[in-house]
Amino acid sequence: MSDDSRAELIAGGLVLAVAAGFLVFAGSARMVPASGYELTAAFPSIEGIEKGSEVRLAGVPVGRVSDIRLNPETYYAEARISLPDNILLPSDSAALIQSDGLLGGAYLELQPGGSLDNLSPGDEIEDVQGAVSLLSLMMKFVDSQASNSE
Template sequence: MTTSTTEVLVGGVVLAAAIAFGAYAITTTGFSMGGDGYPLTASFRSLEGVSVGSDVRLAGVKVGTVSEIALNPETYRADMSLTMERGVQVPDDSAILISSEGLLGGNFVEISPGGSMFYLEAGDEIVDTQGSVSLISLLLKYVGGGSN
């Protein structure tokens, strides 16, 4: 009898620790189950280095995630859908660009807010976009004397 009671107590403690660890991991990573944001879209010349799940940042603070990337067969541009957090309002004249975390860091999507008094609504498109710049092409231009 005491062996089964001890096993049940130890199992309960292990289960409680696993749940606590899972809750801690979810809150510290900013993971969300979805449904708490609104969608926006943008079209880029190049989305090199950005993938589904990449951060969307405003003033260095994560305010959303990239939810979908697809090639537009008519314009040959990369169409991106992103999910913004509910409390974040983005002026309708804002720009969106692909930024790098450094020379060896990954890329993320950055929103540069405009000064408009009107805000983007769910499903709106951010028109002012700047795609990613390839580090290799920049190095080739530098080595080639900038003539390319």
């Protein structure tokens, strides 16, 4: 084996090792914490949120969306939220879908309430705000400009 082919083989091995490292890192970033508890929240629209999406509290990642299902009776999207045991939310807390930016992804933001009672594992966050569609906002703006010019 020549020195050139050995160098190519080593370079190829390094590229594969770096790619495998990225895959392991990306997979571990989406994992749900091993210990903790789950809450549910039902949204009229959960656009942009998927299984594995971040759950943030005061902008700090504290959990993940572990599952999303459509409730066939209410036609709402029910999200299961996994949180660590040390994050206790008041029972009047809110869950809002936020976006990272104009072209960024979405995440679920938790806003703690002021109640003295905390949510228990399996409880539902009742105060929710669904996703706001940028396209529908733009269409409303265009429609309002068209009606103002008449």
